Amino acid sequence: MGSSLWPPPEVTMEVHVKNRDKLLSSLRQHLSESSRPLHGFVLLQGGQEQTRHDTDHIELFRQESYFAYLFGVKEPGFYGAIDVGTGNSILFAPRLPAEYAVWLGEIQPLSYFKEHYKVSSTCYTDEIASVLQQHYHCSGKPLLYLLHGLNTDSNNFSKPAEFQGIDKFDKDLTTLHPILTECRVIKSDLEIALIQYANDISSEAHIEVMRKTRVGMKEYQLESIFLHHTYMYGGCRHCSYTCICATGDNSAVLHYGHAAAPNDKTLEDGDMALLDMGAEYHFYGSDITCSFPINGKFTSDQSLIYSAVLDAHNAVISAMKPGVNWVDMHILAEKVILESLKRGDITLGNVDDMMTARLGAVFMPHGLGHLLGIDTHDPGGYLKGLERRKEPGLKSLRTVRDLQEGMVITVEPGCYFIDALLLPALNSPETSKFLNREVIDRFKGFGGVRIESDVLVTAVGCYNMTKCPREIQEIEAVMAGAPWPPQKISTHVGNGLQS
Amino acid sequence: MGSSLWPPPEVTMEVHVKNRDKLLSSLRQHLSESSRPLHGFVLLQGGQEQTRHDTDHIELFRQESYFAYLFGVKEPGFYGAIDVGTGNSILFAPRLPAEYAVWLGEIQPLSYFKEHYKVSSTCYTDEIASVLQQHYHCSGKPLLYLLHGLNTDSNNFSKPAEFQGIDKFDKDLTTLHPILTECRVIKSDLEIALIQYANDISSEAHIEVMRKTRVGMKEYQLESIFLHHTYMYGGCRHCSYTCICATGDNSAVLHYGHAAAPNDKTLEDGDMALLDMGAEYHFYGSDITCSFPINGKFTSDQSLIYSAVLDAHNAVISAMKPGVNWVDMHILAEKVILESLKRGDITLGNVDDMMTARLGAVFMPHGLGHLLGIDTHDPGGYLKGLERRKEPGLKSLRTVRDLQEGMVITVEPGCYFIDALLLPALNSPETSKFLNREVIDRFKGFGGVRIESDVLVTAVGCYNMTKCPREIQEIEAVMAGAPWPPQKISTHVGNGLQS
Ligand SMILES: [Mn+2]
Ligand SMILES: [Mn+2]
Numbered sequence: 001m002g003s004s005l006w007p008p009p010e011v012t013m014e015v016h017v018k019n020r021d022k023l024l025s026s027l028r029q030h031l032s033e034s035s036r037p038l039h040g041f042v043l044l045q046g047g048q049e050q051t052r053h054d055t056d057h058i059e060l061f062r063q064e065s066y067f068a069y070l071f072g073v074k075e076p077g078f079y080g081a082i083d084v085g086t087g088n089s090i091l092f093a094p095r096l097p098a099e100y101a102v103w104l105g106e107i108q109p110l111s112y113f114k115e116h117y118k119v120s121s122t123c124y125t126d127e128i129a130s131v132l133q134q135h136y137h138c139s140g141k142p143l144l145y146l147l148h149g150l151n152t153d154s155n156n157f158s159k160p161a162e163f164q165g166i167d168k169f170d171k172d173l174t175t176l177h178p179i180l181t182e183c184r185v186i187k188s189d190l191e192i193a194l195i196q197y198a199n200d201i202s203s204e205a206h207i208e209v210m211r212k213t214r215v216g217m218k219e220y221q222l223e224s225i226f227l228h229h230t231y232m233y234g235g236c237r238h239c240s241y242t243c244i245c246a247t248g249d250n251s252a253v254l255h256y257g258h259a260a261a262p263n264d265k266t267l268e269d270g271d272m273a274l275l276d277m278g279a280e281y282h283f284y285g286s287d288i289t290c291s292f293p294i295n296g297k298f299t300s301d302q303s304l305i306y307s308a309v310l311d312a313h314n315a316v317i318s319a320m321k322p323g324v325n326w327v328d329m330h331i332l333a334e335k336v337i338l339e340s341l342k343r344g345d346i347t348l349g350n351v352d353d354m355m356t357a358r359l360g361a362v363f364m365p366h367g368l369g370h371l372l373g374i375d376t377h378d379p380g381g382y383l384k385g386l387e388r389r390k391e392p393g394l395k396s397l398r399t400v401r402d403l404q405e406g407m408v409i410t411v412e413p414g415c416y417f418i419d420a421l422l423l424p425a426l427n428s429p430e431t432s433k434f435l436n437r438e439v440i441d442r443f444k445g446f447g448g449v450r451i452e453s454d455v456l457v458t459a460v461g462c463y464n465m466t467k468c469p470r471e472i473q474e475i476e477a478v479m480a481g482a483p484w485p486p487q488k489i490s491t492h493v494g495n496g497l498q499s
Numbered sequence: 500m501g502s503s504l505w506p507p508p509e510v511t512m513e514v515h516v517k518n519r520d521k522l523l524s525s526l527r528q529h530l531s532e533s534s535r536p537l538h539g540f541v542l543l544q545g546g547q548e549q550t551r552h553d554t555d556h557i558e559l560f561r562q563e564s565y566f567a568y569l570f571g572v573k574e575p576g577f578y579g580a581i582d583v584g585t586g587n588s589i590l591f592a593p594r595l596p597a598e599y600a601v602w603l604g605e606i607q608p609l610s611y612f613k614e615h616y617k618v619s620s621t622c623y624t625d626e627i628a629s630v631l632q633q634h635y636h637c638s639g640k641p642l643l644y645l646l647h648g649l650n651t652d653s654n655n656f657s658k659p660a661e662f663q664g665i666d667k668f669d670k671d672l673t674t675l676h677p678i679l680t681e682c683r684v685i686k687s688d689l690e691i692a693l694i695q696y697a698n699d700i701s702s703e704a705h706i707e708v709m710r711k712t713r714v715g716m717k718e719y720q721l722e723s724i725f726l727h728h729t730y731m732y733g734g735c736r737h738c739s740y741t742c743i744c745a746t747g748d749n750s751a752v753l754h755y756g757h758a759a760a761p762n763d764k765t766l767e768d769g770d771m772a773l774l775d776m777g778a779e780y781h782f783y784g785s786d787i788t789c790s791f792p793i794n795g796k797f798t799s800d801q802s803l804i805y806s807a808v809l810d811a812h813n814a815v816i817s818a819m820k821p822g823v824n825w826v827d828m829h830i831l832a833e834k835v836i837l838e839s840l841k842r843g844d845i846t847l848g849n850v851d852d853m854m855t856a857r858l859g860a861v862f863m864p865h866g867l868g869h870l871l872g873i874d875t876h877d878p879g880g881y882l883k884g885l886e887r888r889k890e891p892g893l894k895s896l897r898t899v900r901d902l903q904e905g906m907v908i909t910v911e912p913g914c915y916f917i918d919a920l921l922l923p924a925l926n927s928p929e930t931s932k933f934l935n936r937e938v939i940d941r942f943k944g945f946g947g948v949r950i951e952s953d954v955l956v957t958a959v960g961c962y963n964m965t966k967c968p969r970e971i972q973e974i975e976a977v978m979a980g981a982p983w984p985p986q987k988i989s990t991h992v993g994n995g996l997q998s
Pocket of ligand 2: 786869909911951
């Protein structure tokens with residue numbers, strides 16, 4: 001099969017021009033409000049190619065995300081500056097040795113990068129100090145706004161730019177990070193279009209995988225089908241993250257698929273598949289999970305858990321709009337799931353009491369979703385002094401913010417039967433009373449279900465950018481070969497006459 | 500289509516048991532010859548997962564190669580030791596937090612790793628100092644043989660193991676690296692079987708790509724077909740290196756395909772394709788290049804250059820056997836190519852004079868080939884005080900060794916029209932006299948041809964492990980749909996009666 005999306009869309013560097021404009025105006029506004037002078041330079045260092053250990057094996061380079069946001073440069077070894085006073089942008093390219101042309105390709109002139117990346121000027125990286133000093137027309141040392149701040153998903157700090165001659169500059173390490181991160185939280189129309197394309201090709205690839213899934217295959221074959229579809233027909237060389245292709249009990253391992261759990265189980269009749277896979281296009285990602293029965297037909301137990309998660313997914317999307325708090329959405333999802341589990345006799349008693357006992361976190365230990373953009377876990381979830389919650393489940397939330405127009409956030413409720421959580425819960429007096437031990441035993445080895453869509457917050461509500469079959473009958477139909485999206489019988493065709 | 504190779508072969512950890520035995524006996528022999536005591540520990544540190552910059556994006560982990568050689572461990576965060584006195588092997592596994600079971604998968608007991616990786620015992624990485632001291636029954640500080648040495652392809656040094664309590668040990672940083680590297684140079688039968696499988700599935704994938712190549716496609720679509728075939732049908736999650744899918748003038752860029760030259764050209768009628776792609780299976784790699792016309796039919800100019808390279812490829816393979824020096828093979832390849840170019844009126848004059856003027860390096864600036872194994876550029880090319888040559892072409896050789904039985908080495912002659920080399924050669928009095936400027940002008944934009952096979956040195960000669968169509972008529976037939984390998988018409992069928 002091919003794809004209706006081929007060829008992939010042209011990418012315009014206008015997206016990064018807009019990103020820079022946005023940063024510039026945010027930064028200037030902040031400086032004005034703090035009565036600070038409007039001069040100095042934002043300076044970012046792009047990523048470098050990495051070799052594997054002591055060898056000359058080079059891992060395929062993917063740009064550092066903040067640098068990608070502002071400059072869109074795919075090549076390694078660049079720096080980029082924005083003159084806070086004039087708004088001019090300057091790219092610094094590495095000066096390549098002549099033999100580069102033999103081994104690695106044409107050496108582009110500076111003018112190529114200026115035109116291609118739509119910046120005001122380009123120089124070489126060995127000229128950073130001198131060029132920035134030439135551009136500086138005020139007294140004293142020029143001020144550099146460098147990127148330094150905490151990533152609240154990794155607990156790592158971004159590394160401020162370093163270059164020969166940096167001692168001739170004053171450095172500000174605190175102003176830039178929160179302002180630039182906040183810029184990334186709200187997506188522009190051009191950014192949204194890229195995320196939409198990543199969603200479109202990834203949704204199509206998920207459907208391709210569903211259709212080709214057969215008992216007896218290996219999990220990694222599903223990964224291979226996905227990767228091939230998104231690269232072959234979507235031009236996506238990178239994925240947002242390592243594919244999670246979990247079947248059977250593996251689907252209760254939230255971040256399955258890594259090197260120590262490498263998607264290598266054989267697909268078994270009667271098992272569920274939980275496939276969390278998303279392609280990236282020009283740095284912007286998607287993050288999509290589909291759950292379905294490997295043999296194409298839901299059992300009643302599979303329907304029970306799947307519907308619980310789908311109801312939560314749909315309830316959240318129905319409630320999302322600007323001003324809504326994400327913790328409330330997480331709690332809503334938990335509540336919908338617990339109500340379903342109660343109807344299925346898996347849990348017993350009063351749902352509000354279960355919520356007080358944080359029983360939801362036994363079945364869904366992860367957060368409901370996260371900001372999505374150039375990073376899968378896009379930064380900015382805890383800006384402006386927001387604090388992480390302490391309770392099980394809630395402490396895993398990657399943001400506790402109120403929704404705002406232009407945010408793209410994943411909605412990914414799940415329900416899992418995880419021994420490492422269920423056994424303690426069955427043994428704790430606070431939670432064991434809610435758990436129907438006999439029914440839960442029936443779900444031993446079931447694994448789990450996750451449904452994940454990428455949702456854009458709009459002015460009045462939200463828009464689901466992910467276009468996968470979600471209803472049980474839709475999934476069964478698509479897996480049996482029905483077209484997707486479903487073909488509607490048109491009642492207004494041809495010349496408008498009744499047919 | 501599927502693959503005749505499915506399912507991928509079972510991997511036995513016996514390969515690494517043998518690798519350890521080999522190191523142990525080499526090391527003991529060396530120590531005995533130097534009248535040094537036969538005790539202490541070889542200690543290696545395995546690789547760690549890496550996050551991308553400040554984010555929680557984890558790159559798919561692939562084990563450090565020396566550690567993979569000795570222990571075959573796919574998981575990150577391990578250490579491994581070999582007791583020089585007893586020969587016992589000890590794996591040290593990371594002590595995983597309880598929440599690992601929720602997020603990343605089952606926490607395996609130490610006994611699992613002992614059994615799976617066939618080591619004498621397993622402990623935790625926080626026990627390295629105490630366990631090694633317990634195992635040590637001699638006086639004084641126990642001696643650690645740590646890995647420290649130069650990789651002559653990258654010019655990087657391997658990083659010796661570090662751990663809490665290392666100050667209680669004496670350290671030897673010089674003995675281990677050359678001995679362990681030399682072990683890797685000569686492959687065991689079990690290693691050869693893995694390299695053969697990587698070759699088999701990659702050869703098949705190259706053929707699949709040839710058959711699906713069409714004018715108008717993008718280079719990266721050829722990469723995607725290759726990756727899909729080797730993963731889907733071969734279980735190869737990693738490639739040995741980033742795919743080089745170069746067409747037209749890109750085929751003169753030796754290491755095309757990286758992030759700054761990302762296989763994104765449209766395939767054009769009349770252009771050649773140069774595809775350098777190889778899959779890796781259980782750490783062991785392949786490295787294969789096929790060159791063919793995109794439209795499936797060689798022009799006379801394409802035949803001329805292709806045949807020049809194929810003749811060199813075949814001449815080298817015909818001459819390879821133990822004791823033959825690799826520099827001589829490089830020179831043989833150059834000479835065969837220059838003779839062909841002379842017959843094609845591209846070069847003029849006496850070939851021996853061209854050789855003296857190093858004209859071969861204008862058309863083939865890279866080395867003839869390199870050792871292949873767990874690394875694409877497997878280490879050991881310049882062991883035992885061997886020195887790199889200074890002349891163009893020869894200085895690019897990744898080894899200057901005499902061939903030995905059990906070496907696997909790539910044979911990859913090429914002939915390229917590289918402006919950055921041809922223009923200076925046309926302007927230099929030493930070389931311009933050999934170059935037919937008018938004919939060379941005809942090849943502007945031609946790019947280049949490379950033919951690369953992985954060749955095992957045997958007791959009496961060599962064996963080509965790569966099974967791709969190489970003759971012009973074979974390539975044209977396969978691209979037109981003929982079966983590969985060619986089906987022979989059997990003259991002895993059925994009941995043995997003449998049909
Ligand atoms: Mn997600
Ligand atoms: Mn090679």
